[in-house]
Amino acid sequence: MASSHTSDQPQRRVHSGEWHAVGLSFTYFFCVLAAYYVIRPVREQLSAAVGSTQLPWFYAATFLATLVLTPVFAALIARWPRRVVVPLVYLFFIACLLGFVPLFTAQGLLSPRALGTLFFVWVSVFNLFVVSVFWSFMADIWNTEQARRLFPIIAVAGTCGALAGPALTRTLVDVIGVAPLLVVSATLLGIAVVCIVLLGRWARTHGARRFDAAHEAPVGGSMWDGLRQVFSDPFMRGMAILLLLADGIGTVNYALVADYSGATFTDAVARTRFAAEVDLSANALTVITQLTLTRWLLPRKGAGAVILVWAVVSLFALSVVVFAPDPHAPLLGGMPAVAIALIVSRGLAYGMAEPARHSLYTRVPRDVRYKGQNAVDTAVWRFGDTAIAVSMNALRALGVTTGGFAGLSALAAFTAATIGWRLARRVDAVPATPPAQPATP
Numbered sequence: 075m076a077s078s079h080t081s082d083q084p085q086r087r088v089h090s091g092e093w094h095a096v097g098l099s100f101t102y103f104f105c106v107l108a109a110y111y112v113i114r115p116v117r118e119q120l121s122a123a124v125g126s127t128q129l130p131w132f133y134a135a136t137f138l139a140t141l142v143l144t145p146v147f148a149a150l151i152a153r154w155p156r157r158v159v160v161p162l163v164y165l166f167f168i169a170c171l172l173g174f175v176p177l178f179t180a181q182g183l184l185s186p187r188a189l190g191t192l193f194f195v196w197v198s199v200f201n202l203f204v205v206s207v208f209w210s211f212m213a214d215i216w217n218t219e220q221a222r223r224l225f226p227i228i229a230v231a232g233t234c235g236a237l238a239g240p241a242l243t244r245t246l247v248d249v250i251g252v253a254p255l256l257v258v259s260a261t262l263l264g265i266a267v268v269c270i271v272l273l274g275r276w277a278r279t280h281g282a283r284r285f286d287a288a289h290e291a292p293v294g295g296s297m298w299d300g301l302r303q304v305f306s307d308p309f310m311r312g313m314a315i316l317l318l319l320a321d322g323i324g325t326v327n328y329a330l331v332a333d334y335s336g337a338t339f340t341d342a343v344a345r346t347r348f349a350a351e352v353d354l355s356a357n358a359l360t361v362i363t364q365l366t367l368t369r370w371l372l373p374r375k376g377a378g379a380v381i382l383v384w385a386v387v388s389l390f391a392l393s394v395v396v397f398a399p400d401p402h403a404p405l406l407g408g409m410p411a412v413a414i415a416l417i418v419s420r421g422l423a424y425g426m427a428e429p430a431r432h433s434l435y436t437r438v439p440r441d442v443r444y445k446g447q448n449a450v451d452t453a454v455w456r457f458g459d460t461a462i463a464v465s466m467n468a469l470r471a472l473g474v475t476t477g478g479f480a481g482l483s484a485l486a487a488f489t490a491a492t493i494g495w496r497l498a499r500r501v502d503a504v505p506a507t508p509p510a511q512p513a514t515p
Contacts, residue, residue: 087223101231102208103235104231106263107231108242112239114240136194152299156274164266171256199456212225216436217436304449309497309501310450316497317454323388323487327416329463352409360425372433377430378494387422
């Protein structure tokens, strides 16, 4: 590993000129994740109510939606500058949230099943795009050295938002009902838009790339560039495979827990409460790892070591499910082995793997940073959801049980460790681009 990863105190802390932008980035990510987690429990209880065998239909619809929207985003980023496109994405989702309010309040506009399906798909698309655009924006305003120091800190904001979101829902849903929660979510996104505008101004005057005029220009190219890069660029292919392996772990665990919830709890309130408890536990683990292990390891050893630790610990958690006599019996704190595996793998995925993975994009060309990264984080991710859910149904028909699915996820974790390590080594071998300097008069 390159010597730049060796420890020194200045490398790990926020520098004096960065505090304002770090604060804005922190608030931005907090609001984005809180907005999502305010409405997530409604989606979770829906999936538990119908059972995981129906998930392929939901995932397929979500994949088709992202497949349509990904080229649209690429076309926008090709034609319009960052300062226009990034706020526009969030304003679009704010409008959608407010548009759902009458569908939840007025009877007869949509059947409960149609509304539930539409909302499940929309929330899944919403989650991927708002988070993907956030990380693309971060990779564009911070350089590689800053990303290794600051991304673990900024990622904590998302976890704080992910803790605040379900807590808000649990507190407010009995007081204001479901529909007003959508307005709460929209308000949080509105604050995020303000942060985006202020961060853009800071980047133009104080950012590491402030003298690079290309960073204020449209990216250019074709609307299909993002999807094309996934197949033609070796780095992007590797990143797509790494994400699919991580998705294999998350989707399998999600389905197993959805089946457990549907079989154990008989009403929507109990299922929603259980989903919120799982979210709170996973998000608490996320913030602990972000504040300790990731913050220490990423600046010193780089993304490869962080991804390796995430994958190995997830492998051990899944092994508990494989070898447990009854993976649905209470094991720790009243949680069964399947829920514990989900909490551990999800908590470390967002606490370790995600900031490490996104830090790798800081040295790729700008069109890849926006188009390719967005394609991987949206269309490829939802393709993985669909393919994995369909495969699980086929394997169930062949007699595969909970332990077998957990074993396959453990194999995915082992493979992800190998690929993630190699991708990080490849990026470390690329020399960092020196910051642009102002032209001399």
